[in-house]
Amino acid sequence: MSEPALVAPAAVPPAALSGGLRRLLRDPLGVVALGWLALVIVAAALARWISPHDPDEPSAGDILAGPSASHLLGADGSGRDILSRLLHASQISLAGAALTLLVAAVLGIGAGLVAGYYGGWTETAGTWAASLIMALPGIVALLALRAVVGPSPWTTMAIFGVLLSPAFYRVVYAAVSGVRHELYIDAARVAGLSDARIIGRHVLTVVRAPAIIVAAAVGSGAIALQSGITFLGLGDPSVATWGGMLNDAFANIYVAPLAVAWPSLAIGTTCVALTLLSNALRDALERTGRPRRRTARAEDAADAAAKEPVLTHDEPPGGAALLDVRDLVVAYPRPDGPARRVVDEVSLSVRAGEVHGLIGESGSGKTQTAFSILRLLPAGARTSGAIVFDGTELSGLPAARLTRLRGGAIGYVPQEPMSNLDPSFTVGSQLVEPIRAHLGHGRAKARTRALELLERVGIADPARTFDAYPHEISGGMAQRVLIAGAVACEPRLLIADEPTTALDVTVQAEVLDLLRDLRDDLGMGVLLVTHDFGVVADLCDRVSVMRHGRVVETGPVDAIFAEPRHAYTRALFDAVVATGERA
Amino acid sequence: MYRFIARRLGSGVVLVAALTTLTFFLLYLGAGDDIARQLLGEEADEAAVRAKERELGLDRPIVTQFAHWLSGAVHGDLGTSWFNGQDVGAAILSRLSVTVSLVIGSTLLTVVFATVLGVVAATRGGWVDRVVQVAGVLGHAVPNFLISLGLVLVFAISLHWFRPTGYTRFAESPGLWLSSITLPVLALAVHGVSGVVQQVRGAVVDELGRDYVRTLRSRGLSEARVVYRHALRNAAGPALSFLGVQVVGLLGGAVIIEQVFAIPGLGQVAVTATGQGDVPLVMGLVVVSAVLVVVLNLLIDLLQGWLNPKVRLG
Numbered sequence: 001m002s003e004p005a006l007v008a009p010a011a012v013p014p015a016a017l018s019g020g021l022r023r024l025l026r027d028p029l030g031v032v033a034l035g036w037l038a039l040v041i042v043a044a045a046l047a048r049w050i051s052p053h054d055p056d057e058p059s060a061g062d063i064l065a066g067p068s069a070s071h072l073l074g075a076d077g078s079g080r081d082i083l084s085r086l087l088h089a090s091q092i093s094l095a096g097a098a099l100t101l102l103v104a105a106v107l108g109i110g111a112g113l114v115a116g117y118y119g120g121w122t123e124t125a126g127t128w129a130a131s132l133i134m135a136l137p138g139i140v141a142l143l144a145l146r147a148v149v150g151p152s153p154w155t156t157m158a159i160f161g162v163l164l165s166p167a168f169y170r171v172v173y174a175a176v177s178g179v180r181h182e183l184y185i186d187a188a189r190v191a192g193l194s195d196a197r198i199i200g201r202h203v204l205t206v207v208r209a210p211a212i213i214v215a216a217a218v219g220s221g222a223i224a225l226q227s228g229i230t231f232l233g234l235g236d237p238s239v240a241t242w243g244g245m246l247n248d249a250f251a252n253i254y255v256a257p258l259a260v261a262w263p264s265l266a267i268g269t270t271c272v273a274l275t276l277l278s279n280a281l282r283d284a285l286e287r288t289g290r291p292r293r294r295t296a297r298a299e300d301a302a303d304a305a306a307k308e309p310v311l312t313h314d315e316p317p318g319g320a321a322l323l324d325v326r327d328l329v330v331a332y333p334r335p336d337g338p339a340r341r342v343v344d345e346v347s348l349s350v351r352a353g354e355v356h357g358l359i360g361e362s363g364s365g366k367t368q369t370a371f372s373i374l375r376l377l378p379a380g381a382r383t384s385g386a387i388v389f390d391g392t393e394l395s396g397l398p399a400a401r402l403t404r405l406r407g408g409a410i411g412y413v414p415q416e417p418m419s420n421l422d423p424s425f426t427v428g429s430q431l432v433e434p435i436r437a438h439l440g441h442g443r444a445k446a447r448t449r450a451l452e453l454l455e456r457v458g459i460a461d462p463a464r465t466f467d468a469y470p471h472e473i474s475g476g477m478a479q480r481v482l483i484a485g486a487v488a489c490e491p492r493l494l495i496a497d498e499p500t501t502a503l504d505v506t507v508q509a510e511v512l513d514l515l516r517d518l519r520d521d522l523g524m525g526v527l528l529v530t531h532d533f534g535v536v537a538d539l540c541d542r543v544s545v546m547r548h549g550r551v552v553e554t555g556p557v558d559a560i561f562a563e564p565r566h567a568y569t570r571a572l573f574d575a576v577v578a579t580g581e582r583a
Numbered sequence: 584m585y586r587f588i589a590r591r592l593g594s595g596v597v598l599v600a601a602l603t604t605l606t607f608f609l610l611y612l613g614a615g616d617d618i619a620r621q622l623l624g625e626e627a628d629e630a631a632v633r634a635k636e637r638e639l640g641l642d643r644p645i646v647t648q649f650a651h652w653l654s655g656a657v658h659g660d661l662g663t664s665w666f667n668g669q670d671v672g673a674a675i676l677s678r679l680s681v682t683v684s685l686v687i688g689s690t691l692l693t694v695v696f697a698t699v700l701g702v703v704a705a706t707r708g709g710w711v712d713r714v715v716q717v718a719g720v721l722g723h724a725v726p727n728f729l730i731s732l733g734l735v736l737v738f739a740i741s742l743h744w745f746r747p748t749g750y751t752r753f754a755e756s757p758g759l760w761l762s763s764i765t766l767p768v769l770a771l772a773v774h775g776v777s778g779v780v781q782q783v784r785g786a787v788v789d790e791l792g793r794d795y796v797r798t799l800r801s802r803g804l805s806e807a808r809v810v811y812r813h814a815l816r817n818a819a820g821p822a823l824s825f826l827g828v829q830v831v832g833l834l835g836g837a838v839i840i841e842q843v844f845a846i847p848g849l850g851q852v853a854v855t856a857t858g859q860g861d862v863p864l865v866m867g868l869v870v871v872s873a874v875l876v877v878v879l880n881l882l883i884d885l886l887q888g889w890l891n892p893k894v895r896l897g
Contacts, residue, residue: 132605134828135598137835140872143857144606147865148613224726228839231728232854250732250843253747257740260732268725275724376797379708399806407803414801419794424816424891434802469892485802 020209023284030280033273040270044090053081055088055240064256073262077248082262089240090266093223096157100222101215103161108168109211113199115169116176126173130166138163138225143234151236153226160225164218171210179206209285216278220271227267242267310347311565313555315542321349321388322525323373323493328385330368330377339382343368344549346385350493350525355516357536357557358529359572360546366529367415369546370497373527374412375402389493407434411486411524415498417478421470427481428466431488438489453484457514476507483514490522497529512539533572537561545569591884595877599870603656606869607649610862621860622665639665652866661867666859671867674852679871681750682848685837688768690830693775698815700776701783701822705791706810715780722777727836731770731843738766748845767844771833778832782825786818793817819890827883831876 024030043050052070058078065075073082115126133141141163142156149155179185179202188198229235230243237244242263249259330343343365350356358366371377373387373394387394389410394402406412414420422430431450435441441449447466454462457480465473465481473481479499486494496515500508516539519526528540536543536557544554545566553566564570619635620627627635636642640651655662661671704715722730739747745766751759790796791814799809841850849868856864 132598132602134831135602135876136869136872137831137838137876139835139838140853140868143838143853144610144865144869145613147857147860147862148610220724228726228728232839232842234854234857246728246732253736253740257736260736264729264732268729271726272721272724275720279720371797374801376800378792403803403805405803406801412798412801414794414798416794420798422795422799422813422817423893425813430799433808434804437805437808438803471893482798485798488802 020281020285024280027280027283029276030284033276033280036269036273037277040090040266040273041094043087044094047084047087047091051081051084051087053084055080055084057081064252064259066256066258074256074259076245076259077252082245082259085240085245086242086262086266089242089245089263092153092239092241093226093266093270096153096226097219097222099154099157100161100164100226101219103158104164104218105168105211105215107162108165109172109207111165112169112172113176113203113207116173117180117195117199117203119177119180123173123177126169130169133163133166139228142225142229146229146234151234153230153236153239153241156229156235157222157226160222164221167214167218168211171214172207175206175210176203179203213278213281213285216274216281220274220278223267223274224271227263308550308552310551311553313553313559313563313565315556315559319351322352322390323350323527324386324388325349325369325373326386326388328369328372328387329383330365330372331382332380333382342549343372346546346549346551348527348544348551348554350527352492352525353519353523354541355519355526355528355539357540357543358527358546359531359533359536359543361531361572364546365549366546367497368549370495370527370529373495374406374410376412404438407486407491408438408489409492411489411491411494413479413483413486413494413496413499416502417475417482418470420482421478423470425469426466427468427470427473431466431481431485434485435488449488450484453488454481457481457484458510459484476503476511479503479507479511480514483511483518487518487522487524490524492522492524494519494524494526495529496526498531499528500535501531508535515539533575545572587888588881588885591881595881599873599877602873603653603870604649607652607866608645610866611645611648614860614862618665618860618862656870661870662863664856664864665861671863674864675849675867675871678847678849678852681846682834682837682841682850683875685764685767685771685840685846685848686830686833688764689771689775689833689837690826692768692772693779693829693833694826696772696776697779697783697822701780702787702810702815704780704784705787712784715784719777719781719784722773723781727770727774728839728843730773731767731840734766734770735843748843750844750846763844763846767837767840767846770840770843771836774836775829775833778829779822779826782822783818786821787814790814790818816890820887823883823886823890827880830879834872834875 024034052072058080059075063075064077067074073086076082076085111126111129115123136144138160142160145159146156149159185198185202188202193201227241227243227246230241231246231250232243233247235241235244245263246260246267249256249263253260326347328343328346329341331339331341333339346365346369348356348358348369358369360366368377368381372381372383373389375394377383383395385395389405394405397405421427428447428450431453432443432446435446435449436443439446439449451462451466454465459465459477459480465477470478479502483499486496494515499515500511503511512535515526515528518524528535530536540557542555543557543560544551545560545568546552547568553560553564553569560569564573618641619632619639623631623635633642640648643651652662659672661675663670664674700715704712735747738744745762749763751763753760787810791810796809796814799813800806804813837848838850838853840846841848842854849871852864853868855861856868
């Protein structure tokens with residue numbers, strides 16, 4: 001990031017919005033929902049012309065009549081034509097829902113913009129008002145106010161709009177306060193644009209997508225509540241509504257159960273269509289910009305590297321390999337096109353008591369290689385090749401046996417210390433749990449062992465750390481805790497994924513010393529993933545250089561340091577020399 | 584922890600006070616000037632109307648009325664109904680247990696089924712996941728009075744497994760009581776489960792993708808322990824917040840559903856009071872609902888504190 005982003009993303013949202021519309025039209029559920037809503041709206045608009053009967057004209061001969069040629073859906077308890085009433089009622093339902101939506105949107109978006117943009121007391125007031133409104137179930141608040149304003153459907157729907165406005169307020173407030181301190185907003189302010197213009201030009205664009213999504217959901221809620229109120233018999237009895245029709249049909253449910261179905265279907269399908277539309281809009285507008293371009297580039301590069309042979313330095317004969325990886329491939333299937341290979345025919349081996357460094361830039365596949373040994377790759381990964389640990393092929397191993405190996409004979413140290421501890425459990429309980437599972441110790445014995453381990457990894461006050469929660473300890477301590485957890489059952493192989501990257505420089509050196517000591521004590525083999533040749537020089541016996549998913553050069557550390565053959569290896573060296581040797 | 588509870592309790596009390604004040608003035612100012620005449624009918628003479636106004640305390644300034652109401656309310660006296668002179672507190676209390684048992688029953692079902700289905704959907708994936716997601720969206724979109732109508736049609740009217748309407752008190756016959764609240768509780772629970780299951784699923788999927796889950800697996804813990812002891816516990820926080828909102832929704836849903844099943848709960852009182860414009864009774868209902876919501880949120884906060892060490896210690 002050399003240049004701060006001073007340019008407003010004004011050009012992006014309109015493109016994203018029209019792109020969102022295209023994506024919406026590709027989503028079958030979204031299209032069905034939109035189509036149904038359009039049909040309902042058209043039917044409501046044309047109700048006066050397409051209704052076969054006068055919706056309010058009772059006919060004594062047709063009371064509770066079943067479906068027939070003259071009454072396609074039958075007649076209600078007063079002998080009125082159900083289809084005609086349904087068509088007319090949809091006008092009230094849709095117009096009422098639109099009024100609710102309008103009131104909720106104006107209030108909620110307006111308040112959200114002001115509170116999010118100006119902050120301060122407007123923020124406090126807005127948030128308080130929202131929680132005040134949400135402190136009552138909507139229907140209770142509505143019934144209470146209905147007691148004094150009377151049965152007018154319009155007043156009711158307007159009040160309901162006020163009650164639903166917090167839904168808009170919350171998403172708008174969150175979106176606006178998120179961009180309030182963005183550089184492009186500051187730049188616009190410095191450039192002397194008025195607040196109104198900044199909000200209009202730059203802030204409204206971030207609000208648009210979430211507001212549209214909420215609008216569909218609020219519409220569904222409005223229809224549900226409006227029909228609920230009229231179903232309770234609290235509507236204006238002189239106007240046909242879906243809820244009122246349901247009320248009438250429910251009263252005659254034993255005589256004409258079918259009549260319940262029509263208004264139910266009208267309410268249910270419209271609510272479902274609006275909800276599906278909201279979900280489809282969320283998919284279309286929020287899940288944008290998959291990094292398709294980057295993956296394509298990675299693959300091109302992998303293809304380019306594919307022809308290169310692995311540069312192998314001669315090495316003195318050593319003992320048998322503890323871990324032997326042959327032709328490992330890790331690939332992720334993509335919806336369009338062939339699977340993407342992130343690890344491509346990687347072979348390497350680790351002997352007992354030896355540290356093997358796996359070095360490369362981020363995205364080179366070294367972490368994926370480490371994960372595939374423990375079978376900890378994310379769901380969807382496809383692997384092939386052989387991974388033999390101590391004479392056992394791991395890739396086909398039953399889950400139960402793999403579980404025994406993990407944390408038992410193979411330990412793992414992750415990269416980022418804080419996110420790798422479960423925030424809800426104490427450090428101690430996270431150490432004790434695997435010890436009990438693997439060694440079968442009782443609670444007290446496992447606790448003693450955990451305290452020993454904490455002391456062994458250099459924690460000053462083991463008892464206090466044991467009782468602490470992860471957020472109460474420092475990053476360096478957390479990494480020591482994770483190393484303690486990895487070596488708790490005296491593993492024969494330790495896989496350490498950038499164990500020092502997230503730490504301060506002084507702590508890095510201490511952690512590397514600790515790893516070396518543990519290697520010497522336990523005689524374990526170590527696969528050390530790193531991007532830092534300083535770490536390799538400090539700790540490793542052998543090293544493999546990875547680039548674009550492939551090993552490009554491998555051999556003893558001394559030999560590679562003396563004579564790096566691959567241009568990429570030399571580039572990594574130069575980076576260390578340029579920044580000064582670390583650790 | 585005690586400071587945390589005290590702070591939450593304090594803000595709850597402020598919320599109820601603010602809401603009560605606002606509602607009081609809206610209702611009493613909105614009710615208009617000629618309530619006494621409406622109560623007595625058009626033929627009543629002027630003197631009788633004045634006497635009625637004095638009796639109801641409507642001749643005093645609104646601020647005085649509010650002070651009087653408030654001093655009663657803090658001592659548990661919510662006034663008397665304008666229509667039948669019944670004590671508002673007693674009228675609500677006699678119906679409260681019915682509604683609360685509906686809400687508690689459906690909440691319990693919601694918690695159990697949403698957790699089980701949410702975890703299964705999140706861990707199994709595939710078609711199980713898709714069915715749960717689609718059912719969740721549909722179940723939540725359909726208004727719950729429609730769900731109750733469907734249940735009545737199928738299980739009461741066609742299959743005769745339950746009585747379609749009516750309510751038996753637990754004291755009269757526990758068996759009949761259970762049978763009379765089964766369908767309403769189910770109807771509410773369908774709505775609750777379908778909302779909460781989406782949150783549980785989403786939260787569990789999020790947690791299973793986190794670094795600490797991979798590390799726990801690398802330690803050789805069984806998949807069941809990773810999912811149920813660790814991921815679910817961390818997922819419970821966001822799901823619980825949503826459950827709080829959902830239970831407020833269930834309380835509102837109960838108001839409507841009681842009408843479908845002819846259950847004498849708060850919903851019936853609310854509908855009658857609203858139809859008549861019985862302002863003291865409506866006012867009492869608002870206060871009781873607000874207190875219920877505040878208590879519920881406090882319970883949720885306590886659970887959050889118990890689950891999440893950062894909240895507890897913060």
